[in-house]
Amino acid sequence: MSTQMLTYLFVGLSFALYIGIAIWSRASSTKDFYVAGGGVHPVVNGMATAADWMSAASFISMAGIISFVGRDGSVYLLGWTGGYVLLAFLLAPYLRKFGRFTVPDFIGERYYSRAARIVAVVCLIFVSFTYVAGQMRGVGIVFSRFLEVDVSTGVIIGMAVVFMYAVLGGMKGITYTQVAQYCVLIFAYMVPAIFISIMMTDNPIPQLGFGSEVNDGSGLSVLEKLDSVLLDLGFSAYTEGSKSTIDVFAITAALMFGTAGLPHVLVRFFTVPNVSDARLSAGYALVFIAILYTTAPAVASFARLNLVDTVHNTPYAEAPEWFGNWEDTGLIAWQDKNNDGIMQYGSGAALSPTKPSFEGNTGAHGERLLNNQPTESINEVYIDRDIMVLANPEIAGLPGWVIALVAAGGVAAALSTAAGLLLVISSSISHDLLKKTLLPKITEKQELLYARIAAAAAVCIAGLFGIYPPAFVAQVVAFAFGLAAASLFPALLLGIFSKRANKEGAISGMLVGLVFTFSYIAYFKFVAPELNSAEHWLWGISPEGIGTIGMILNFVIAITVSRLTAKPPQSVQELVDNIRIPSGAKAATNH
Amino acid sequence: MKTTPSDNNKAYWRANISLLSKLLVVWFVVSFGCGIILVDWLDQFSLFGFKLGFWFAQQGAIYVFVALIFIYAWRMKIIDRQFGVSDDEDEA
Numbered sequence: 001m002s003t004q005m006l007t008y009l010f011v012g013l014s015f016a017l018y019i020g021i022a023i024w025s026r027a028s029s030t031k032d033f034y035v036a037g038g039g040v041h042p043v044v045n046g047m048a049t050a051a052d053w054m055s056a057a058s059f060i061s062m063a064g065i066i067s068f069v070g071r072d073g074s075v076y077l078l079g080w081t082g083g084y085v086l087l088a089f090l091l092a093p094y095l096r097k098f099g100r101f102t103v104p105d106f107i108g109e110r111y112y113s114r115a116a117r118i119v120a121v122v123c124l125i126f127v128s129f130t131y132v133a134g135q136m137r138g139v140g141i142v143f144s145r146f147l148e149v150d151v152s153t154g155v156i157i158g159m160a161v162v163f164m165y166a167v168l169g170g171m172k173g174i175t176y177t178q179v180a181q182y183c184v185l186i187f188a189y190m191v192p193a194i195f196i197s198i199m200m201t202d203n204p205i206p207q208l209g210f211g212s213e214v215n216d217g218s219g220l221s222v223l224e225k226l227d228s229v230l231l232d233l234g235f236s237a238y239t240e241g242s243k244s245t246i247d248v249f250a251i252t253a254a255l256m257f258g259t260a261g262l263p264h265v266l267v268r269f270f271t272v273p274n275v276s277d278a279r280l281s282a283g284y285a286l287v288f289i290a291i292l293y294t295t296a297p298a299v300a301s302f303a304r305l306n307l308v309d310t311v312h313n314t315p316y317a318e319a320p321e322w323f324g325n326w327e328d329t330g331l332i333a334w335q336d337k338n339n340d341g342i343m344q345y346g347s348g349a350a351l352s353p354t355k356p357s358f359e360g361n362t363g364a365h366g367e368r369l370l371n372n373q374p375t376e377s378i379n380e381v382y383i384d385r386d387i388m389v390l391a392n393p394e395i396a397g398l399p400g401w402v403i404a405l406v407a408a409g410g411v412a413a414a415l416s417t418a419a420g421l422l423l424v425i426s427s428s429i430s431h432d433l434l435k436k437t438l439l440p441k442i443t444e445k446q447e448l449l450y451a452r453i454a455a456a457a458a459v460c461i462a463g464l465f466g467i468y469p470p471a472f473v474a475q476v477v478a479f480a481f482g483l484a485a486a487s488l489f490p491a492l493l494l495g496i497f498s499k500r501a502n503k504e505g506a507i508s509g510m511l512v513g514l515v516f517t518f519s520y521i522a523y524f525k526f527v528a529p530e531l532n533s534a535e536h537w538l539w540g541i542s543p544e545g546i547g548t549i550g551m552i553l554n555f556v557i558a559i560t561v562s563r564l565t566a567k568p569p570q571s572v573q574e575l576v577d578n579i580r581i582p583s584g585a586k587a588a589t590n591h
Numbered sequence: 592m593k594t595t596p597s598d599n600n601k602a603y604w605r606a607n608i609s610l611l612s613k614l615l616v617v618w619f620v621v622s623f624g625c626g627i628i629l630v631d632w633l634d635q636f637s638l639f640g641f642k643l644g645f646w647f648a649q650q651g652a653i654y655v656f657v658a659l660i661f662i663y664a665w666r667m668k669i670i671d672r673q674f675g676v677s678d679d680e681d682e683a
Contacts, residue, residue, distance in 0.1 A: 066649075071630075074648035078622050081653045085618050088660040089611045093667075207650060211640030221640040239645045241630070248627050256622075274678040276668055283660035290653050297649040577597075580604055582671050582678040 003400035010408040022165030022173045030448050033170030034101040034427050040271040046284025048175045049268045051182035052420035056138025059413035064388035066300035070238035079255025086260040088282035092269040094496045096278035097579045103263040104432040110495040111503040119510050121428050123487045124263045127480045132421040136466025138414035155466040166419045167455045174419045181412040188409025192393040192402050193295050196302045206298035226305050234347035250545030258481025261489035264420040275582035303388045306395050312345040316365040322394035331384035334367050337374045348377030356382050426454035479521050482547025486513035490554040499576050504565040509558030517550035603674035614659050621655040
């Protein structure tokens with residue numbers, strides 16, 4: 001069977017599975033819809049959390065980014081795993097004990113304030129929508145390359161599938177499809193990684209493989225060889241960093257605290273039976289995440305070495321088939337600057353402007369010709385880092401079914417995250433905005449109907465973002481973390497650990513954190529992008545890391561303002577006492 | 592000596608804070624310490640063919656994170672029972 005047929009088969013089968021699960025696990029109450037009935041086993045929840053968490057960005061882009069930036073890529077590895085420690089220690093158990101449906105629910109009740117609830121809803125919607133648009137785009141990219149349909153059709157198919165299980169099943173449907181999606185995506189990630197590790201080092205464990213000797217007789221380990229090859233080509237060494245320590249520190253912290261403040265992750269911990277299960281579940285989630293996150297840096301180094309070996313100094317006419325395939329999608333391009341018919345790869349941008357624009361004809365060797373101006377650099381090859389994971393099996397010459405598997409895995413990663421995000425958006429609208437603020441008189445049945453309508457509307461808006469991506473989406477996704485760290489995380493943490501924190505403090509803290517972080521990012525990204533370099537940054541901290549400063553500001557302001565204004569009422573202090581104690585979690589849910 | 596429930600709960604909360612502060616110190620040391628601040632210095636040592644600082648930043652810290660959460664969950668279960676605030680009966 002051809003790779004194309006296999007891909008249709010694998011993606012089709014996985015879709016049938018997701019839809020089957022959706023029909024089997026329909027939601028019949030708001031509790032089913034918002035928190036899957038509150039009885040999910042911690043291992044199951046851990047797996048669902050892992051699928052929820054690992055998005056198209058983790059599956060497709062992360063190894064690619066690490067591949068190109070080497071050690072500096074550690075910020076993502078540390079940032080997107082270390083947050084789970086904070087979650088397990090500082091937030092998840094207490095939010096589970098609180099035992100309602102949404103994150104704004106907690107903020108609204110703890111700070112006895114409708115305004116605080118609304119501010120939390122605004123933060124949540126902003127963070128979640130920027131995120132979900134990227135997922136839909138990921139689905140589109142996978143479809144366009146592997147199934148050869150255009151991006152819009154791909155997005156519409158993806159929307160239809162998410163629609164089925166998010167609207168019908170709510171959190172219950174999502175939880176069980178996410179378990180299936182986790183299995184698909186981790187299998188799809190590990191199989192090529194293990195194959196490539198064996199091919200390059202004879203070591204079947206990728207985590208050890210990238211420190212092992214390359215089996216080409218050179219006696220060098222993968223990382224040593226990569227360092228020397230890259231230095232020869234004019235790059236900096238793979239295992240050395242180029243970002244400043246303070247910036248790496250700030251970015252990592254923003255990603256960690258942001259992870260702990262992300263609503264679609266937090267809400268997963270409302271679904272387990274009790275407090276000790278919430279702690280354990282965070283541990284299981286991190287195990288399932290760590291399997292991929294410790295493999296990613298191995299994949300990154302294998303892929304980079306393979307890429308250099310296959311592309312550099314190879315005549316275009318002898319380039320492997322995948323090169324042409326990816327050229328068709330516009331993610332790879334070659335411009336024969338010295339007219340020798342051979343591809344030279346090196347440091348520096350190959351093209352000006354950086355992204356290729358094809359003129360429509362093919363050149364002397366069959367390559368797609370470009371409108372771009374050549375640059376001074378000897379580098380002739382443009383490679384989009386997003387293809388490193390997707391093209392990796394082809395670059396390594398693995399069989400067709402592995403390639404098909406990766407396509408199914410990429411779709412699973414994108415769909416599972418999209419569904420989780422859509423759910424928190426719809427429940428914050430139906431529960432926090434309608435039931436708790438605007439229409440308090442609606443019955444449970446009506447609330448459930450509104451939740452479904454909100455989910456359906458959110459799917460459609462997300463789909464539109466996927467088909468017509470606003471130019472800023474790609475840049476903004478990474479900042480969702482900084483914003484979550486600077487706005488929601490401090491309010492949640494103080495709500496649990498400080499009885500003195502009151503509504504004045506929380507609201508002013510959230511607003512200052514959000515506005516400061518947002519303005520800093522907007523200034524360097526949109527208002528004055530030409531100034532976006534280390535010498536203009538505050539203390540050398542890039543817009544990616546500024547959420548850390550925003551968070552510190554939020555804490556300082558929330559604590560100071562709380563001290564200067566009235567204590568929270570007695571009932572709220574009792575609520576805090578109550579959520580600190582694990583016993584009685586079941587009773588608390590059945591309010 | 593008899594303690595009131597509220598004193599008991601305060602002591603429980605102190606035990607929790609003391610445990611999680613210790614574990615957070617480890618969390619900080621392996622990630623921000625070994626993986627970021629000391630990374631260049633640690634790179635002079637080597638482990639399984641990796642430079643040590645690089646290994647912490649891309650592998651080691653993540654393994655420690657996983658261990659920390661399970662240690663916390665396990666120790667807290669014991670502390671919960673010791674202070675009589677465990678959620679055991681909720682599971683039944």
